[in-house]
Amino acid sequence: MKERKISEAVIRRLPQYYRQLEELKETGNERISSSGLASIMGLNASQVRQDLNCFGGFGQQGYGYHVDTLFNEMAGILGINRLYKSIIVGAGNIGRALTGYEGFVQKGFKMEAIFDVDESIIGTKLGGVDVLHVDDMASFIKDNGIDIGIIAVGREKAREIANTMVESGIRGIWNFAPVSISVPIPIENVQLSDSLFVLSFRLQNR
Amino acid sequence: MKERKISEAVIRRLPQYYRQLEELKETGNERISSSGLASIMGLNASQVRQDLNCFGGFGQQGYGYHVDTLFNEMAGILGINRLYKSIIVGAGNIGRALTGYEGFVQKGFKMEAIFDVDESIIGTKLGGVDVLHVDDMASFIKDNGIDIGIIAVGREKAREIANTMVESGIRGIWNFAPVSISVPIPIENVQLSDSLFVLSFRLQNR
Numbered sequence: 001m002k003e004r005k006i007s008e009a010v011i012r013r014l015p016q017y018y019r020q021l022e023e024l025k026e027t028g029n030e031r032i033s034s035s036g037l038a039s040i041m042g043l044n045a046s047q048v049r050q051d052l053n054c055f056g057g058f059g060q061q062g063y064g065y066h067v068d069t070l071f072n073e074m075a076g077i078l079g080i081n082r083l084y085k086s087i088i089v090g091a092g093n094i095g096r097a098l099t100g101y102e103g104f105v106q107k108g109f110k111m112e113a114i115f116d117v118d119e120s121i122i123g124t125k126l127g128g129v130d131v132l133h134v135d136d137m138a139s140f141i142k143d144n145g146i147d148i149g150i151i152a153v154g155r156e157k158a159r160e161i162a163n164t165m166v167e168s169g170i171r172g173i174w175n176f177a178p179v180s181i182s183v184p185i186p187i188e189n190v191q192l193s194d195s196l197f198v199l200s201f202r203l204q205n206r
Numbered sequence: 207m208k209e210r211k212i213s214e215a216v217i218r219r220l221p222q223y224y225r226q227l228e229e230l231k232e233t234g235n236e237r238i239s240s241s242g243l244a245s246i247m248g249l250n251a252s253q254v255r256q257d258l259n260c261f262g263g264f265g266q267q268g269y270g271y272h273v274d275t276l277f278n279e280m281a282g283i284l285g286i287n288r289l290y291k292s293i294i295v296g297a298g299n300i301g302r303a304l305t306g307y308e309g310f311v312q313k314g315f316k317m318e319a320i321f322d323v324d325e326s327i328i329g330t331k332l333g334g335v336d337v338l339h340v341d342d343m344a345s346f347i348k349d350n351g352i353d354i355g356i357i358a359v360g361r362e363k364a365r366e367i368a369n370t371m372v373e374s375g376i377r378g379i380w381n382f383a384p385v386s387i388s389v390p391i392p393i394e395n396v397q398l399s400d401s402l403f404v405l406s407f408r409l410q411n412r
Contacts, residue, residue, distance in 0.1 A: 011404055080406060094303045
């Protein structure tokens with residue numbers, strides 16, 4: 001898999017496959033055809049087969065896909081259920097929402113600490129997670145082998161924090177600040193307003 | 207524009223064009239070539255020209271694009287800066303984060319009310335926005351001609367709220383509950399964990 005270049009569009013669809021398969025599993029489906037899966041995904045059957053062939057196939061002619069097997073394969077491909085030690089920077093509403101989201105812990109993303117500059121909350125816990133001063137972030141990352149840094153601060157501070165994270169040896173960044181950050185490690189820039197603008201486009205073009 | 211079918215991939219790129227052009231404008235750039243814009247967007251120049259041709263072009267051979275003009279065109283295409291009356295359901299951390307996000311108001315998305323079931327906050331204000339009981343949502347939507355409903359509740363209640371919104375005549379839904387909802391009006395299902403899973407994929411496949 002590392003040899004071949006998987007297209008960005010396929011990578012972006014993987015979490016959708018994972019979610020749909022999880023739902024199929026939860027609703028008691030044992031198997032699904034590529035056309036059935038395609039219909040749920042809003043794709044066509046040949047695209048589904050092509051997508052899954054990037055990772056080795058998993059389907060059988062005349063049978064389709066075994067839901068449980070494909071779900072587990074997809075989790076493995078995405079690296080879900082491994083332990084990723086994570087930290088959050090910024091204890092505002094978004095930071096708090098992410099701290100309290102149990103779904104992430106269940107999937108292997110364990111919140112080790114949340115960092116802020118507000119002295120009134122440092123030393124307390126939010127959603128069971130210790131609040132520490134942002135000045136201690138770099139050493140915390142190094143000492144605890146943190147994998148993922150989640151940035152939930154305003155746009156002014158976001159780049160500086162990302163750089164400190166990279167220098168401290170973090171492996172990946174999930175950025176919620178409304179600014180695109182480029183760093184030499186994997187980063188996902190979440191642009192919340194993008195989907196709002198798509199919605200606005202659709203309202204205008206119905 | 208309504209005649210032609212714009213592909214989903216192009217629609218998803220429009221907010222990125224908007225953001226990049228906004229940044230070019232803010233940093234004092236007057237014009238940009240299609241290859242310059244392509245490089246910022248992570249595309250190739252012919253793809254940029256093709257994307258923008260879906261909406262009429264806007265570029266001039268040998269000159270490129272006038273940043274300010276293209277930025278304004280893109281805002282018009284996306285329907286940004288019109289007034290969209292919006293409500294939020296769910297005064298938890300995500301709901302609060304969205305209420306307090308000034309960027310949305312600046313782009314035309316005005317928060318008219320936030321709905322919850324927690325009696326202790328009903329009648330108060332959050333980020334300057336009135337907190338009302340969710341039982342009053344349907345009549346509020348009708349009486350105030352609300353355009354956009356933002357769902358920030360758990361997955362159990364999300365579908366029911368979406369249906370009530372649709373029945374009350376809302377025009378579009380922005381859903382943050384971790385469940386894909388289908389309704390007969392435009393809806394954007396924000397799946398926050400998708401980008402976390404893409405990050406996890408990249409960490410595993412470096």
